[in-house]
Amino acid sequence: MSVPTPSEPTTDIPPTHAVVDLLGLVALGELLAFERMAADARLAPDLRRRAALGEMAAAEIGNYRRLAARIAALGALPDDAMARYVTPLQAYHDSTEPRDWAEAVTKAYVGDGITDDFLREIAGALAEPDRRLVLDVLHESRYADFAATEIRIAVEADPRVADRLSMWARRLVGEALSQAGRVASADRGALTALTGPGEQVDVPGLFRRLTAAHTARMAAVGLNN
Template sequence: MPLVSAFAVADLLGLVAFGELLAFERMAGDARLAPDLRRRAALNEMAAAEIANYRRLADRLTALGVPPEDAMAPYVEPLQAYHDSTEPRDWAEVVTKAYVGDAITDDFVREIADALEEPDRALVLDVLHDSRYAEFAAAEIRVAVADDPRLAGRLSMWARRLVGEALSQAGRVAAEQATLTALIARDGRVDVPGLFGRLTAAHTARMAAAGLNN
């Protein structure tokens, strides 16, 4: 395993940290779309789990001598662009976004984390999303589709848009953050089609698990 520069580590921790911060804000903002208080509270508790992870990443950045806000700054624009272009309009879209977006982000982070050394590798893998939340979101999607079968088509289209926007912003991040790109590189080159292929294959399997077509 190649020695990874401290810059690259801070770049990745910054990306994951800002991802957590923004996912937290957006999920908390989407909670008002919940059909009842039980589900509203559940989404808020999912959101709160992200902020605890944010704190662990920010503490590690500080320990590495990098102010967390400096490490996060390059990602503000692409990550906000992703969320701005994928504002859910109702609860079914909220839970689909949580389900699809969290999982594909986790897969992406898992790919890069492989290149890290300990303790950062373990930290990054540890802040991936709790599978309880994916199960909650998938169950909500299945309930919504069972209630209104016509919803399946709309949610499948919505999920495709989420993946498209996510990959588009991921490509932008990879192009602009050279140190981060180096982390994804194998044998000196970044296999973008291979990476995107693995991400979309996993996505397709998850869609089926939630009862949606790809």
């Protein structure tokens, strides 16, 4: 996969504006995740699973509200803070529509995992209380456990599903990292403003860490990376 080459960092972005930009990215991710999970819940084979994914969606919209409130407290409009990220994040979801329940839970498992890893990286560039806010909106482990269990059930029921889901997961991570690359390139100036003058943003290192964590998650559910 190819990751866009980041532009040269700039240092003329006021820190508060940089914080708003990054919180806008996180907020839009939560909003789109809510929409995706609410729609994917209809693919569930029974009401119990449908409710479980619905609960995950409800958590996403709750996180969005917290982030939007913080953006407003910093004197910005949430819509404005999110606007620049609509194209890359919406492109990811539009290009990765699941066809069935197994693909839906795999998307939740893969997508949420990469998102959480990316947010941890963002949080490291923030001061309090924004660092804590970003860390607080990470997905609860029970949601990852639920998705992982559903993947294992699908594979046990039909071992041939493992190959299909492995290919699906590779497509998901490729799309996610491609879009994240565009976001990282666009926000390199914001990250530099937060980390301080003269400090370099190690974008290649970021993607190596994201990829390594993804590989470990795939192995945990018996899928090939």
